[in-house]
Amino acid sequence: MLFNSFIFFIFLGLVLPVFYALRSKESKNIFLLLASYFFYGYWDWRFCSLLAISTFVDFFIGKNLHKQTDEKARKRLLLLSLFSNLGILAVFKYLNFFVESFQSVASQFGGELDFLHLNIILPVGISFYTFQTLSYTLDIYRRRIEPTNNIIDFALFVAFFPQLVAGPIERAAALLPELSKKLSPSKDQIRQGIVLIITGLFRKVLLGDTAGRYVDNIFENMEAYTSVELLCGLVLFSVQIYADFSGYSRIARGTSKLLGVELMKNFEQPYLSRNITEFWRRWHISLSSWLKDYLYISLGGNRKGENRTYINLMLTMLLGGLWHGASWNFVIWGGLHGIYLALHKLALRGKKIGREKADFSTIASGLSSIGQMLLTYILVLFTWLFFRSTSWEMTTEFFSVVSQWTVGDYAGKFITISLVYAFVTILLDILEYSSDSHTYLLKVKSPGAIIGILLALLGVSFIYMFQADPLPFIYFQF
Amino acid sequence: MNLLKQILWGILSFVLTMLFCEAFIWSSNIANVSFSDFDPEIGKVNRQDVPFLIFNEGMGVGKYNAYGYLGKEYPPYREDNTLRLALMGDSYVAGLQVMGRHHFRSILEKGLSENLGSTVEALNFGKPGFDLPDMYAFKENYIDRFTPDLYLIFVAEFDFYPKVTDVLVPDVKLENGELAIDMDFPEEAVLRYNQIKVPPQHSTILNMMNNGLKKTKQVPLGSILLDKVYTWIWEEPELGEDHPGATGEKVISDVVKAIIGDLDKEKVVFINRDMEALSPEIVELLVGFKYIDLSPHLQKMKLEGKSPIDWPITGRVGHWNHEGHKLVAKVLEEELASSLR
Structure with a gap:
């Protein structure tokens, strides 16, 4: 079920009154669990079994991990959890990728292995809930949390519908305690939830989906477009992927708030970052912090010398790239970010990057900040090419067309369109950046004005949705 | 008093936000204003x-030019x-699915000019939904003002069985x-059209609303709102009777x-623009006219694995895609060049 569809709002309109009417914690959680399975099964009910398998396996392994004192036995249990979770992920997401890569190598030596290809459908959101359940067993193994004894709470932790298919990837330490209490949203949460849902929908539908139409047409038929149009397509993709995913995350957080659950922020104005390290603190925060905590630190982090730190960084980013999809293009995307991060770390020579905001107190410092933001954006933009291209051939075709430098009759039109999208995206981010809040609208003193703005944004989003076909979220495929 | 103040604030902020959205939608070409008059x-x-x-x-x-037809502008x-x-x-001739430079009109005009060594002007009078009588009336009322040397009439089987009539055509x-x-x-209907045409001509949001209303005439409202839940309760929505494919x-x-x-003559x-050949009765009617059948060329291309009417991005099968336009231009150039030389 897509958040940007009317059926989702009807679903929410049915779930919320029943949820509010239920009195006990148990009945609320059982109802939410059923609603979450319906939400997931709406796409393909057969894959609900995968959710159930992950739930049961990690619930029982978690309990045994906690009880077990023998370190070898604990390690075996952890490996069992890793094997079952990553095994499912490997089969559904990566098997064909590795088979195809193997076939490609074999064909170089005259081998024909086409029969190995399997028709496997990728279950929506599998990478997200796999990482979420893994964090549970890993944290129990590290003795950071204790396991839950309530299988309903745990099942809801795995399948909680607002964040099930595209995150934010929550940690058991944060989400499970919330689900263990009776869920009851405060008035503030309801207000914030409504604002997040409507502004998220506007971002997804009016910015993400509409920019995506340009991007899809340009990237799928590159030879038909000029260099300028292709570059505009890349800029529009940077808008699309941000608006699409941050819009989704906002709707997820807003929906969750209406149920009385706080989810972590996934984006903090990433295109206003002044360097690549800051970018990764602001982009897909739940994944980057997961990779840091469970992969980078597990590999040794920066505790094993300078060279090893860079290797760990590269490995983390390469695997982070591969997490996004079974394609070498994602690996290159991750690798480029790894190189950027390593170079930045090298340039800093051990100096820590602060979390203070950009300084606009003087013209010189303001211009310097803008310059840094632009440079960071251009570096990130370059990597988006590899992310958007579905194959290496597509990437090389992009370079080939751009290098021929053609302008075309519609260059002015496409440049204007790209600038308009960029302007609106940055404007919304500046409002958040300066107010330190995703729900800055609530800072407006007049409730009438807030309602007026929200009604207009919701109205325009619904009008667009009504007459156009919905585009699925990009991150659903990961 | 406070309530009234809040209501006024609400209305003001609603209107201002709508204006902001209108400016954004218009300048980013998310939606168009209405082209009809x-x-x-x-x-x-x-x-x-x-x-x-x-x-x-x-x-x-592209653009509807100063004379209201598509593509490069030539005066009468x-x-x-x-x-x-x-x-x-x-709509196949209108070709609103591709950029002007990829439309067969541009390719044909350039190719034929080079082929014949003289200036060729191709004017695109394609209008979505037009059948043979509509084209005829348009020709008599408007196209003839441009004194063409040749009229290339693109048809499909159902154009010879006109069914749908817009009372304003x-x-x-x-x-x-x-x-x-009949110009009466x-x-x-004229009064009503003149009353409702203005807002969608000047606002992209109102035009989107208008398009939404049109959509409800093609598919049930329930299927738009309820997605596949609709098919759990009711049968799949069928194409309306006025759909060109309707029998x-x-x-x-x-x-x-x-x-x-x-x-x-x-x-x-006459040009058959469809993937299927015209029926023998119709071909017989066209005896005496130069007749170009695109269907074998289109079918051949499809068999070669490059369907001229498939759109992989939207997953639709519909009008000519980029390859289709190239093919149509090539076939027409060859056929016309040989007879005009």
Whole structure:
């Protein structure tokens, strides 16, 4: 079920009154669990079994991990959890990728292995809930949390519908305690939830989906477009992927708030970052912090010398790239970010990057900040090419067309369109950046004005949705 | 008092936000304003000087020029040493799925000019939804002002069995055995159209609302709102009767026969633009005209694995894609060059 569809709002309109009417914690959680399975099964009910398998396996392994004192036995249990979770992920997401890569190598030596290809459908959101359940067993193994004894709470932790298919990837330490209490949203949460849902929908539908139409047409038929149009397509993709995913995350957080659950922020104005390290603190925060905590630190982090730190960084980013999809293009995307991060770390020579905001107190410092933001954006933009291209051939075709430098009759039109999208995206981010809040609208003193703005944004989003076909979220495929 | 103040704030902020959205949608071409207008001497026409960027099966970029037709602008006055082609037909000829430079009109004009060594002007008078009588009326009322040397009329089988009639498109009748174009549009319909046409012509948001309303006439409201839940309760929505693919009684009317009889065999070229060949009865009617059948070329291309009507991005099968336009231009160039040389 897509958040940007009317059926989702009807679903929410049915779930919320029943949820509010239920009195006990148990009945609320059982109802939410059923609603979450319906939400997931709406796409393909057969894959609900995968959710159930992950739930049961990690619930029982978690309990045994906690009880077990023998370190070898604990390690075996952890490996069992890793094997079952990553095994499912490997089969559904990566098997064909590795088979195809193997076939490609074999064909170089005259081998024909086409029969190995399997028709496997990728279950929506599998990478997200796999990482979420893994964090549970890993944290129990590290003795950071204790396991839950309530299988309903745990099942809801795995399948909680607002964040099930595209995150934010929550940690058991944060989400499970919330689900263990009776869920009851405060008035503030309801207000914030409504604002997040409507502004998220506007971002997804009016910015993400509409920019995506340009991007899809340009990237799928590159030879038909000029260099300028292709570059505009890349800029529009940077808008699309941000608006699409941050819009989704906002709707997820807003929906969750209406149920009385706080989810972590996934984006903090990433295109206003002044360097690549800051970018990764602001982009897909739940994944980057997961990779840091469970992969980078597990590999040794920066505790094993300078060279090893860079290797760990590269490995983390390469695997982070591969997490996004079974394609070498994602690996290159991750690798480029790894190189950027390593170079930045090298340039800093051990100096820590602060979390203070950009300084606009003087013209010189303001211009310097803008310059840094632009440079960071251009570096990130370059990597988006590899992310958007579905194959290496597509990437090389992009370079080939751009290098021929053609302008075309519609260059002015496409440049204007790209600038308009960029302007609106940055404007919304500046409002958040300066107010330190995703729900800055609530800072407006007049409730009438807030309602007026929200009604207009919701109205325009619904009008667009009504007459156009919905585009699925990009991150659903990961 | 406070409530009234809040209501006023609400209205003001609503209007300002709507204006912001309108400016954004308009400048980023998310949606277009309405292209349609009404001219009592022609019927429904396209507005003049309106650029567009449309997403349907693909991405169409272009402009309704100062004369209200598509593509490169040529005035009614023409030089003697040019060859002027009028492209007539439905949405396939309009070709709003591709950019102007990828449209077969541009490719054909350039190719034929080079091939013949003289200036060729191709004017795109394609109008979505037009069948043979609609094209005929449009030709008589408007296209003839541009004095084309050749009329290329693109047709498919169902164009010879006209069914749908927009009351604001002139009707072609037989009066005492003579062809007549009925320009007496129903007054009420004209009045109503003139009243409602203005907002969508000036606001992209209102035009999107208008498109939404049109959509509810093609598919049930329930299926838009309820997605696949709708099919759990009701049967899959079917195509309306007025859909071009709808089957009906197949009798070629006297009006259609008279139209074909009235067209100048020296100046009119009929082109089957469909993937399927025209039926023998229709081909027989066209005897005496130059006739170009695109269907074998389109089928061959499809068999070679490059379907001319598939749109992988939207997953739709519909109008000619980029490859299709190239093919149509190539076939027409070869056929026309050989007969014009």
